[in-house]
Amino acid sequence: MAGTSTYQPKSGFAKWFEARLPIVGLVHSSFVVYPTPRNLNYWWTFGAILSVMLGVQIITGVVLAMHYTPHATLAMGSVEHIMRDVNYGWLLRYLHANGASMFFVAVYVHILRGMYYGSYKEPREVLWILGVIIFLLMMATAFMGYVLPWGQMSFWGATVITNLFSAIPLVGESITTWLWGGFAIDNPTLNRFFSLHYLLPFMIAGVVILHIWALHVSGQNNPTGIDIKSKDDTVPFTPHATIKDSFGIICFFIFFAWFVFFLPNYLGHPDNYIPADPLKTPAHIVPEWYFLPFYAILRAIPSKLGGVIAMFSSIAILIFIPWLDTSRVRSATYRPLYRQFFWIFVATGIGLGYLGSQPPEGIYVIAGRILTFYYFAHFLLVMPLIGILERPKSVPSSITEAVLAKTRSGHGAAESKA
Amino acid sequence: MSLAGLAGIAALALVLAVPASAQEAEPAAEAEHHEGATAHYPIHKPEPQSWTFAGFFGKFDTAQLQRGFQVYREVCASCHGLKLVAFRHLGQEGGPHFGEEEVRALAAEYQVTDGPDDAGDMFERPARPSDYLPSPFANDQAAAAANGGAAPPDLSLMGKARGVSRGVLWALLDFFTQYQEGGPDYIHALLTGYDQQPAAGVTVPEGTHYNPYFIAGPALAMPKPLSDGQVTYADGAPGTVDQYSRDVSAFLMWAAEPHLTERKRIGFQVFLFLCIFAGLLYVTKKKVWSGVSH
Numbered sequence: 232m233a234g235t236s237t238y239q240p241k242s243g244f245a246k247w248f249e250a251r252l253p254i255v256g257l258v259h260s261s262f263v264v265y266p267t268p269r270n271l272n273y274w275w276t277f278g279a280i281l282s283v284m285l286g287v288q289i290i291t292g293v294v295l296a297m298h299y300t301p302h303a304t305l306a307m308g309s310v311e312h313i314m315r316d317v318n319y320g321w322l323l324r325y326l327h328a329n330g331a332s333m334f335f336v337a338v339y340v341h342i343l344r345g346m347y348y349g350s351y352k353e354p355r356e357v358l359w360i361l362g363v364i365i366f367l368l369m370m371a372t373a374f375m376g377y378v379l380p381w382g383q384m385s386f387w388g389a390t391v392i393t394n395l396f397s398a399i400p401l402v403g404e405s406i407t408t409w410l411w412g413g414f415a416i417d418n419p420t421l422n423r424f425f426s427l428h429y430l431l432p433f434m435i436a437g438v439v440i441l442h443i444w445a446l447h448v449s450g451q452n453n454p455t456g457i458d459i460k461s462k463d464d465t466v467p468f469t470p471h472a473t474i475k476d477s478f479g480i481i482c483f484f485i486f487f488a489w490f491v492f493f494l495p496n497y498l499g500h501p502d503n504y505i506p507a508d509p510l511k512t513p514a515h516i517v518p519e520w521y522f523l524p525f526y527a528i529l530r531a532i533p534s535k536l537g538g539v540i541a542m543f544s545s546i547a548i549l550i551f552i553p554w555l556d557t558s559r560v561r562s563a564t565y566r567p568l569y570r571q572f573f574w575i576f577v578a579t580g581i582g583l584g585y586l587g588s589q590p591p592e593g594i595y596v597i598a599g600r601i602l603t604f605y606y607f608a609h610f611l612l613v614m615p616l617i618g619i620l621e622r623p624k625s626v627p628s629s630i631t632e633a634v635l636a637k638t639r640s641g642h643g644a645a646e647s648k649a
Numbered sequence: 650m651s652l653a654g655l656a657g658i659a660a661l662a663l664v665l666a667v668p669a670s671a672q673e674a675e676p677a678a679e680a681e682h683h684e685g686a687t688a689h690y691p692i693h694k695p696e697p698q699s700w701t702f703a704g705f706f707g708k709f710d711t712a713q714l715q716r717g718f719q720v721y722r723e724v725c726a727s728c729h730g731l732k733l734v735a736f737r738h739l740g741q742e743g744g745p746h747f748g749e750e751e752v753r754a755l756a757a758e759y760q761v762t763d764g765p766d767d768a769g770d771m772f773e774r775p776a777r778p779s780d781y782l783p784s785p786f787a788n789d790q791a792a793a794a795a796n797g798g799a800a801p802p803d804l805s806l807m808g809k810a811r812g813v814s815r816g817v818l819w820a821l822l823d824f825f826t827q828y829q830e831g832g833p834d835y836i837h838a839l840l841t842g843y844d845q846q847p848a849a850g851v852t853v854p855e856g857t858h859y860n861p862y863f864i865a866g867p868a869l870a871m872p873k874p875l876s877d878g879q880v881t882y883a884d885g886a887p888g889t890v891d892q893y894s895r896d897v898s899a900f901l902m903w904a905a906e907p908h909l910t911e912r913k914r915i916g917f918q919v920f921l922f923l924c925i926f927a928g929l930l931y932v933t934k935k936k937v938w939s940g941v942s943h
Binding site for chain 1: 811831
């Protein structure tokens, strides 16, 4: 994935094999000698964390599927069978359910890191768009996974989300019926959601490969946003990035384990331990926490179709960031004004998340509309205007220069170059 | 202080503080609750209780689970099922841990339907440890018909299926204190929450019983189920409504989460391992990067 391989097969078999399928060379050039900027901080370990989380979800998910029954009358019983009688079934299920949440924690950090350091800017537009596609696939996968236990929130969450499609003029009702596989959410819906929930992670894995491929073509961005100019600016992926990523992954696992073993139901909703009942609507239907900002945007618009359009636009707009940002400078480190608006945007996202968890009435509605307006304004007004109005700080000429300046001013430590 | 910092704090304060104060005002507004608005129940939030299974080193108290099972069996079981619990589960270590013979004898006191036999007929036989606890009613319709239209819910998952939101600030704190006992706190509050006078303006529909801790309204169909001295404990624990409620709440938490003790024990080991591993990786990382300023 990164130019010509420097891999030299040693044994006779390795030479024979490499001549026929140069996969060892590919791995060697992509994950061993691959030049990685020397100044990456820990926010850059989230890419590796996400790859590992995808693996965790697929492995636990495949084993869970061996014990799960996708049927409206049996699903919850089979989940409880996993929790009670399958050896370490409780561990598998809590890893998988909390793993989904951890996946979103990591992806939000990863996306915001990209937004802060301008990782979407030329020449990484395709890399960024592939990331948005992964994010969309993740949302679809997580949504369908949450439906599988067939609890009250599963059922009513699915009802709310699938009903969104009925807002589409003319064909909306037909599309909804088609999605349901009937005239209401029932067993056919659960069956197809299970099928798709098993399929989509492998599509995610496919797009992740494209994402990494694109990354290794354009090279990694870094906290300065400056392109790699010489060999001095980089260190080999192994051992430098490998060990740093491993440390990041294990630290993330500590956070993950805190939930799995001690707070396994903290991020879930108690109502999802009540079996689905089509005749009893819960007092508040709320999605999983990672959908709350988008749920708040959906409910902020007084018309159903308008809300649906706003919600899908709030994600689709990410695709256009590379062209909405007009600044010549990538990294917010050298963009004093953008940096402040970035944090306002983060606060807006958290605020929308909070509002999404509250009933849509009174002050919540007004606050939801203000924050929804600001969410879009950040992309459509703030990003283009700041790029023009802002006067960026002077950017160092190279990564090495930036690093050395930091080391000297920081703690004056003795410097030895790589 | 930068512009972003100030604006960020202001934005957070707006979304957190305003609704928080709105929430505090809710109980007062409860009496004039009108149709159309979303109901804000329960009227009173449950008081957090002290549980042996809470926290990092939490584990179930076997004696308490056995007492709780006794309360379930002698009181709750006349209306509520526990269909996800099998007799064999009651012998589980880290759970009620009844002896093997005790479980066998206990199961034999129940009749279950089996079959069809060689003649094609269903038949009744004494239960075995592998059988699940029989529910008191044949189906939800029968349960509803016998209970004034409201079927008493199965209690298998009740320890996890109820939780009263404590608001954003508490939720953040709960992450650090590992609070996961909203279910048993709620059950305890509900069972000890009868016999109170409704506040002025609260109407109690006919055939329901006022309980300010009920999650879905001012009153519920279930009458006060427990009274002092109703169950006689063999181990000398006090025969009070509070004690019964505490024991049966703990038992229902076990029924909902039978591997909790094992989970926390393994969790501690995993946590220790990961911390040591992270420490070793950090030292290695320092060494690898020692020649590179970054």
